[in-house]
Amino acid sequence: GNSVTQMEGPVTLSEEAFLTINCTYTATGYPSLFWYVQYPGEGLQLLLKATKADDKGSNKGFEATYRKETTSFHLEKGSVQVSDSAVYFCALRWGRDDKIIFGKGTRLHILP
Amino acid sequence: NAGVTQTPKFQVLKTGQSMTLQCAQDMNHNSMYWYRQDPGMGLRLIYYSASEGTTDKGEVPNGYNVSRLNKREFSLRLESAAPSQTSVYFCASSNRDSPNQPQHFGDGTRLSIL
Numbered sequence: 630g631n632s633v634t635q636m637e638g639p640v641t642l643s644e645e646a647f648l649t650i651n652c653t654y655t656a657t658g659y660p661s662l663f664w665y666v667q668y669p670g671e672g673l674q675l676l677l678k679a680t681k682a683d684d685k686g687s688n689k690g691f692e693a694t695y696r697k698e699t700t701s702f703h704l705e706k707g708s709v710q711v712s713d714s715a716v717y718f719c720a721l722r723w724g725r726d727d728k729i730i731f732g733k734g735t736r737l738h739i740l741p
Numbered sequence: 742n743a744g745v746t747q748t749p750k751f752q753v754l755k756t757g758q759s760m761t762l763q764c765a766q767d768m769n770h771n772s773m774y775w776y777r778q779d780p781g782m783g784l785r786l787i788y789y790s791a792s793e794g795t796t797d798k799g800e801v802p803n804g805y806n807v808s809r810l811n812k813r814e815f816s817l818r819l820e821s822a823a824p825s826q827t828s829v830y831f832c833a834s835s836n837r838d839s840p841n842q843p844q845h846f847g848d849g850t851r852l853s854i855l
Binding site: 661663665674675678680718728732 | 772789799844849
């Protein structure tokens with residue numbers, strides 16, 4: 630079946646460090662891929678998305694590239710800030726089924 | 742621009758009590774969802790509704806019932822609360838006719854069962 634696997638956290642970095650959160654997926658066909666972010670006490674918000682192979686989604690300095698050959702959608706940011714501290718979820722949606730499968734989330738702590 | 746609104750935000754219940762979590766969206770979305778979020782488990786789908794009058798079970802439906810009252814509202818009911826249902830509950834909605842579009846989430850209901 631379809632699934633999403635992302636790196637376990639927590640991930641702790643210093644401000645201005647480079648961030649990578651790994652995400653790989655298993656799916657039939659060509660799913661759409663998403664990264665969501667959840668700040669403390671809030672619901673999930675869409676961070677970025679990519680809908681076909683080699684697409685790059687980007688937002689707020691974060692980027693992720695849809696790699697079909699490696700079935701991956703890793704999240705990257707060149708210089709993190711304390712305000713990026715949150716939980717990040719990788720997710721996929723496929724075909725006409727509008728249910729989304731989420732990874733288990735990666736908690737990110739950024740130290741000043 | 743409210744998006745998805747959930748009530749209440751917090752609730753404490755005793756084992757065996759019942760309650761209904763309310764959710765409403767103002768984006769004219771046809772699909773609505775209820776998830777629970779537990780530490781280390783990510784989000785797990787409880788129930789799903791593709792349109793008014795239809796509901797389907799998700800991954801963890803036991804102990805819950807849902808009602809899709811109209812296009813805007815989708816409620817989740819716990820008939821006899823158990824401590825295992827202590828969790829954070831999220832409602833979400835999406836446009837089923839746009840496969841590339843994301844789900845939109847409410848801010849959650851934090852529920853504790855004593």
